[in-house]
Amino acid sequence: EAGVVQSPRYKIIEKKQPVAFWCNPISGHNTLYWYRQNLGQGPELLIRYENEEAVDDSQLPKDRFSAERLKGVDSTLKIQPAELGDSAVYLCASSPRVSSYNEQFFGPGTRLTVL
Amino acid sequence: DAKTTQPNSMESNEEEPVHLPCNHSTISGTDYIHWYRQLPSQGPEYVIHGLTSNVNNRMASLAIAEDRKSSTLILHRATLRDAAVYYCILNAGGTSYGKLTFGQGTILTVHP
Numbered sequence: 001e002a003g004v005v006q007s008p009r010y011k012i013i014e015k016k017q018p019v020a021f022w023c024n025p026i027s028g029h030n031t032l033y034w035y036r037q038n039l040g041q042g043p044e045l046l047i048r049y050e051n052e053e054a055v056d057d058s059q060l061p062k063d064r065f066s067a068e069r070l071k072g073v074d075s076t077l078k079i080q081p082a083e084l085g086d087s088a089v090y091l092c093a094s095s096p097r098v099s100s101y102n103e104q105f106f107g108p109g110t111r112l113t114v115l
Numbered sequence: 116d117a118k119t120t121q122p123n124s125m126e127s128n129e130e131e132p133v134h135l136p137c138n139h140s141t142i143s144g145t146d147y148i149h150w151y152r153q154l155p156s157q158g159p160e161y162v163i164h165g166l167t168s169n170v171n172n173r174m175a176s177l178a179i180a181e182d183r184k185s186s187t188l189i190l191h192r193a194t195l196r197d198a199a200v201y202y203c204i205l206n207a208g209g210t211s212y213g214k215l216t217f218g219q220g221t222i223l224t225v226h227p
Contacts, residue, residue, distance in 0.1 A: 004158075042202055042217025043159065056214065091158050103149075104215060106158030 002026070004107035006092050012113045018080035021110045025073070025094030032069060033104060034077050035091040043091055049075065079112075087114045119203045124222040127193045135188040135221055137203030142183050147206040149215065150177065150188045152199040159202065159217075162188065198225045 005024040013019050025032050030051050035043035046065070048056040051072035060067065064083070069075040079086055089111050093104040120138040127133040139148065150162040163170055163177045165186070170177040176189040190197055202220040 040219070042200075042219055043215075044217070045214060048214070093158070103161035103164070104159075106160065108156075109158050 004092055004094055004105055006090075006107040006110055008110055009108065010111050010113075012115065013082055014115050015084055016081040018078065019082050019112060020079075021077045021090050021092075021112075023075045023077070023092030023107060025075070025092070026105055028096065029094035029105070030072070030097050031095045031102075032075050033093040033095075034067060034075070035093065035106075037089040037091055037109070039088070046077070082112075082114045084114050087112055119205060119218055121201075121203050121218060121221045123219070124224065126224045126226065127190075128226050129195060130192050133190040133193045133197070133223065133225075135190075135201050135203075135223065136185065137187070138185045139203070139205055140184045142205055143207070145207070148177065148179060148183075148186050149204045149206050150175070151202045151204065151215070151217075152197075153202070153220070154196075154199045162201070164206070193223075193225045195225050195227065198223055 004026055007022050011019055032049040034046045036046055037043040045059055047054055047060045047067050049069045052069050065079055067077045089109040091106055091109045093106040095102045095104045147164050147166050149164040151159040152162050153159045163172055163175050165177045165179050169179060178187045200220040200222050202217050204215050204217060206215060
């Protein structure tokens with residue numbers, strides 16, 4: 001079974017440039033998550049989708065970050081414009097359905113460097 | 116959200132058991148205790164979870180205190196591949212279903 005796929009794996013951009021990350025969850029998983037992980041810290045949830053609906057985006061900086069999950073499968077996370085502080089690893093995860101005991105399956109992440 | 120407290124780092128020798136502690140004194144009755152680990156340059160990986168009873172799977176065992184205010188992840192025979200950051204997380208119910216709040220975790224070093 002294929003795992004969560006993310007691309008690109010690495011991205012280097014200059015500040016004020018836009019950037020986008022793509023995630024393909026495990027087939028059949030209705031719930032999709034985007035996390036950000038700063039160096040030396042644990043991942044922090046940015047947004048959670050149930051099918052195509054964003055049900056928790058309280059931690060998403062909405063002035064520059066946006067996300068979409070068209071058709072309830074693939075998802076894209078965008079930053080426009082990027083700032084130096086956005087340098088981090090962006091992780092995508094999926095689970096069959098949300099509950100307090102469902103495990104989440106994480107992708108390898110996209111490492112973003114903003115110069 | 117209820118918080119967890121873990122040691123910053125621990126060390127072990129290969130093929131020896133490892134006990135990773137976690138304190139969660141403010142846990143609520145519906146919080147599941149989850150453990151994830153993150154190997155270098157990879158996303159976190161589910162290890163085990165439990166509610167009240169001790170749990171075993173192919174990767175590890177989870178021992179939960181009777182009052183649920185602490186738990187211990189047990190790796191029965193550590194290998195070099197077990198070197199990772201281990202996160203103890205409380206997965207809440209209600210409107211926070213599915214929300215994993217990661218702390219800084221415990222960095223486990225395994226010596227050959």
